[in-house]
Amino acid sequence: MKQIFIALLFVATTQIFAQGQQSQTITVKGAVIEEGVNTPLEYATISFLDTNNNIVTGGITDVNGKYSIEVPAGTYNVQFDFISFKSKTLSNQNLTRDTTLPDVMLALDAGALDEVVVRAETTEVQVRLDKKIYNIGKDLTTSGATVSDALNNVPSVTVDVDGAIALRGNQNVRILINGKPSAIAGFGSTDALRQLPAESIDRVEVITSPSARYDAEGTAGILNIILKKEKTLGLNGSIVVNAGVPITSGVTGNINLRTDKFNIFNTTGIRYNDSPGNAFFENTFFARDDEGNIIPNQVGLISRESRDYQRLNRGFNTNLGIEYYLSENSSITASGFLRLGDDEDTTVNLTNDFDGNNNRIESRNRTEVETEEDTNYQLSVNYTNNFDDSGHVLSADFQFDVSDEIQNNLITENNTFPTQDVLPSEIVRTLEDQTEYLLQADYVRPIGENAQFEAGFRINLEETITDFELQEQFIVNGSFVRNDSLSNVFTYNEDVYAAYTQYGNKFGDFSFLLGLRAENTRLQGNVKAENLDNTTDEALVINFDNNFFGLFPTVNLIYEIAERENITLGYNRRINRPRGFFINPFPSRSSEANVFQGNPNLNPAFSNAFDLGYLKRWDKLTLTSSIYFQRETDSFERIQEDTGEVTSNGIPIIRTIPINLSSNERYGFEAGVLYNPLKWLRLNGSFNYFNFKSEGSFNGIDYGTTNDSWFARGSAKVTLPAKIDWQTNAFYRGPSNNAQTETEGLLSVNLAFSKDIMDDNGTIGLNVSDLFNSRKRMSLTETETFRSESEFQWRERQIQVSFTYRFNQKKQRQRPQRDTGDDEGDFEGS
Known part of the structure; x- marks a missing residue:
């Protein structure tokens, strides 16, 4: 999803330069918050539309729900979107100088919840320059299972009958927890992974072409297990x-x-x-x-x-x-x-x-x-x-x-x-x-x-x-x-x-x-x-x-x-x-x-x-x-x-x-x-x-x-x-x-x-x-x-x-x- 937003931003920015309609650029700031619980919405999209409802430019919020976007001076309809939430628009905003817009509160859209359930329950793959990221989703076969069992459901990975983990058929794979060698992974042994619950996994990164930031150990590549850490406010x-x-x-x-x-x-x-x-x-x-x-x-x-x-x-x-x-x-x-x-x-x-x-x-x-x-x-x-x-x-x-x-x-x-x-x-x-x-x-x-x-x-x-x-x-x-x-x-x-x-x-x-x-x-x-x-x-x-x-x-x-x-x-x-x-x-x-x-x-x-x-x-x-x-x-x-x-x-x-x-x-x-x-x-x-x-x-x-x-x-x-x-x-x-x-x-x-x-x-x-x-x-x-x-x-x-x-x-x-x-x-x- 993040890559799509960035691509849209890139296209929109290109259009701005091609049109050359505005000479002055200003900065518009603000925040997007979930209604009712005051939780910042990360990766919410902000779109600036002209009077014909064409997208001129846009951006996304950070981890704190904040945004700071450069915009050609002018009058816009500013639209705020987030998946499974109702959109909101601030109409006819005359933006001629650096401006901080009021906080925008988005409410859950009950009609969109079914679609989000499907997204949550299917394995997603994201491709980066040096890795593939598998968000495991709701894999029923790992309910009550171990981390070792969950890894056996990740593409490119196999777990042998005696617990040996291989990547593309090669057992020389480096196991990291949250990007680091760890006692949780048993210092390179896979025995500890048989004891940990699969429910603790957030996502698995399959790194077949590791960048220089990673330890050079593991000729087959790296499996990086990211454990869950909730971001929602409250208990x-x-x-x-x-x-x-x-x-x-x-x-x-x-x-x-x-x-x-x-x-x-x-x-x-x-x-x-x-x-x-x-x-x-x-x-x-x-x-x-x-x-x-x-x-x-x-x-x-x-x-x-x-x-x-x-x-x-x-x-x-x-x-x-x-x-x-x-x-x-x-x-x-x-x-x-x-x-x-x-x-x-x-x-x-x-x-x-x-x-x-x-x-x-x-x-x-x-x-x-x-x-x-x-x-x-x-x-x-x-x-x-x-x-x-x-x-x-x-x-x-x-x-x-x-x-x-x-x-x-x-x-x-x-x-x-x-x-x-x-x-x-x-x-x-x-x-x-x-x-x-x-x-x-x-x-x-x-x-x-x-x-x-x-x-x-x-x-x-x-x-x-x-x-x-x-x-x-x-x-x-x-x-x-x-x-x-x-x-x-x-x-x-x-x-x-x-x-x-x-x-x-x-x-x-x-x-x-x-x-x-x-x-x-x-x-x-x-x-x-x-x-x-x-x-x-x-x-x-x-x-x-x-x-x-x-x-x-x-x-x-x-x-x-x-x-x-x-x-x-x-x-x-x-x-x-x-x-x-x-x-x-x-x-x-x-x-x-x-x-x-x-x-x-x-x-x-x-x-x-x-x-x-x-x-x-x-x-x-x-x-x-x-x-x-x-x-x-x-x-x-x-x-x-x-x-x-x-x-x-x-x-x-x-x-x-x-x-x-x-x-x-x-x-x-x-x-x-x-x-x-x-x-x-x-x-x-x-x-x-x-x-x-x-x-x-x-x-x-x-x-x-x-x-x-x-x-x-x-x-x-x-x-x-x-x-x-x-x-x-x-x-x-x-x-x-x-x-x-x-x-x-x-x-x-x-x-x-x-x-x-x-x-x-x-x-x-x-x-x-x-x-x-x-x-x-x-x-x-x-x-x-x-x-x-x-x-x-x-x-x-x-x-x-x-x-x-x-x-x-x-x-x-x-x-x-x-x-x-x-x-x-x-x-x-x-």
């Missing part, structure tokens, strides 16, 4: 209660109190879930001759492992903040976030081993009970000073994040065939402490009418300390003895110092934004272990201190073909820094024969990416599309290999380890459609195809591969009689492969119903997630020494009912969102 809020099967329940409350001097906001949620899952693995090891050489196509051993997961998750989170207005143009915001988790997960592994003739050799049962206590808190302070109404802004942020996690794992095992024997147990204890400091400042200076200059810096200091201790029994019911060869304390520091500058301008229908970001990354690792000096495993000697300096240019262009049609072109260079668990070389213990081990020799990966986009809007249809290309050097790849070691039962141990490949090239095409053909029918869909090629080798094995894949999603929302809404979401991800593994296609369907009650202040809903229980990842891995088939289902089908109650919130009054410092600013070429 208002909502509460959401949900329950379902398998056992899931939660309560989330949002409350906001805003006055002329301050704004207090809070979101608090409690969740209790018992989520079952399952997995199956079949590892086939090829036979060897007397000299140890592999005999092709001859089976030596088959190990089949089935897993059942029971995850009991109990969580509490709260986000409390206050924004205090120091003056009309400046404010300071302080907020605190707290998340507490108390989880208990039980994993039961049933393993059966067979010889080459499929005769059972041995069976055993391995049970792992894991208790986990999490504490995450974040304190942040923001200062914003708007020097004037032109967008001249200085903002500064300080943020402190802490995450403490305590895991205790009791692993018991017993043989069930050919004899029944209880085996020695083991206890794994992991303490993980993460601390992060963030300091940044951003300065935006408009130059003239269309140009804008920006500059800023960011300092990010992060430390992760992982204390891992393994205690083992040597005899059944014996005492537990610390394993000094594997027990260790791993300290990992990632410090990033960055500065950027960028400049944007607009010439007619053409806009550009050019930027350069400089970053210095320091990666430091240190390990302490009792037997570190005595071990012959070089992987344990991981003390390192490396610095990487990089320049990251960005180019973003946009050409307005017409008022509702544009083309964008973006280029950026980015970095992928290895996370701590990718570097920590101590293997996981969740499975004896299938382990994950970090690689301390990983270096950051760098990418260059291009993106060409096209947007076209019709009255009832919006089309977005783009083609993209990316080349990444030293890209990460997870590979599986036979370690040459065996378990106590003689089963070969398969290790998964991340490595740097020499290069990875990816290109693709995506398109999205939003279509509202009828008042009672709303449709949207998206399609993404990508191809990638990787080259590289590790330990003498070539892991190069070429692959293509695609995914598509569609959503249909129907308004039934009795004001019942019905929504169906379908998602399909096509098959894919890398150098070793082929992954089958995946289909998932969600279904939801909703009905408003209590004069539209309440909503009841029914939500079925994964209707056909088909959201399973099935894959096949083949190497020279073994073949591995697997099937994994993180969460089984869920059915939920929810109830939402809103107080002092009118559902119909959905207004255009103003961009604030929360998302680090925007440049639209105007």
Whole structure:
């Protein structure tokens, strides 16, 4: 909507210069306010019409409902408009000198409310020079769901069955909260996003061509989650209660109190879930001759492992903040976030081993009970000073994040065939402490009418300390003895110092934004272990201190073909820094024969990416599309290999380890459609195809591969009689492969119903997630020494009912969102 107003203003201004009717220019000021509640109306339009009712010029109001517009001296009818409000006109205004018009009060237009409801309930997309903004609207399938679930409904984004988030099929995506790294997003992990309610999201920004103001981390791009913060004066809020099967329940409350001097906001949620899952693995090891050489196509051993997961998750989170207005143009915001988790997960592994003739050799049962206590808190302070109404802004942020996690794992095992024997147990204890400091400042200076200059810096200091201790029994019911060869304390520091500058301008229908970001990354690792000096495993000697300096240019262009049609072109260079668990070389213990081990020799990966986009809007249809290309050097790849070691039962141990490949090239095409053909029918869909090629080798094995894949999603929302809404979401991800593994296609369907009650202040809903229980990842891995088939289902089908109650919130009054410092600013070429 804002772009349309600006385009109208541009056309009207052009007409003024062409006509040349007035030589004297004056300034007209005033304010537009909502009648009855005295709330400023942001983005209300003011039109100056001549005696023939032709628009001469116009403008829009700012966040405080004020306007200041230059007008050729003359007599005008001044018209005031805002969506869903009745228009008002001040007739025959003789404007010959600088004038302040009286405040204009606009009243709600009851006849326009139905149209606004449609706008509020459909996903909207806004295209900027460096991002696409998706206002989620009323997505029924996210009622009572989590932020992770909501992201899975955003075009270009996929969420894997185990929660891994990918952008255009690339999992190296940076997750930001309100434009900053945050404990809310779990310091790059996606686990925390499964605990936060989807109701807390205002909008999601998909930034596939990030400008220089953003951290260069994330070769796929950035997902910036903007949380809700109400702008309406007075006390208002909502509460959401949900329950379902398998056992899931939660309560989330949002409350906001805003006055002329301050704004207090809070979101608090409690969740209790018992989520079952399952997995199956079949590892086939090829036979060897007397000299140890592999005999092709001859089976030596088959190990089949089935897993059942029971995850009991109990969580509490709260986000409390206050924004205090120091003056009309400046404010300071302080907020605190707290998340507490108390989880208990039980994993039961049933393993059966067979010889080459499929005769059972041995069976055993391995049970792992894991208790986990999490504490995450974040304190942040923001200062914003708007020097004037032109967008001249200085903002500064300080943020402190802490995450403490305590895991205790009791692993018991017993043989069930050919004899029944209880085996020695083991206890794994992991303490993980993460601390992060963030300091940044951003300065935006408009130059003239269309140009804008920006500059800023960011300092990010992060430390992760992982204390891992393994205690083992040597005899059944014996005492537990610390394993000094594997027990260790791993300290990992990632410090990033960055500065950027960028400049944007607009010439007619053409806009550009050019930027350069400089970053210095320091990666430091240190390990302490009792037997570190005595071990012959070089992987344990991981003390390192490396610095990487990089320049990251960005180019973003946009050409307005017409008022509702544009083309964008973006280029950026980015970095992928290895996370701590990718570097920590101590293997996981969740499975004896299938382990994950970090690689301390990983270096950051760098990418260059291009993106060409096209947007076209019709009255009832919006089309977005783009083609993209990316080349990444030293890209990460997870590979599986036979370690040459065996378990106590003689089963070969398969290790998964991340490595740097020499290069990875990816290109693709995506398109999205939003279509509202009828008042009672709303449709949207998206399609993404990508191809990638990787080259590289590790330990003498070539892991190069070429692959293509695609995914598509569609959503249909129907308004039934009795004001019942019905929504169906379908998602399909096509098959894919890398150098070793082929992954089958995946289909998932969600279904939801909703009905408003209590004069539209309440909503009841029914939500079925994964209707056909088909959201399973099935894959096949083949190497020279073994073949591995697997099937994994993180969460089984869920059915939920929810109830939402809103107080002092009118559902119909959905207004255009103003961009604030929360998302680090925007440049639209105007």
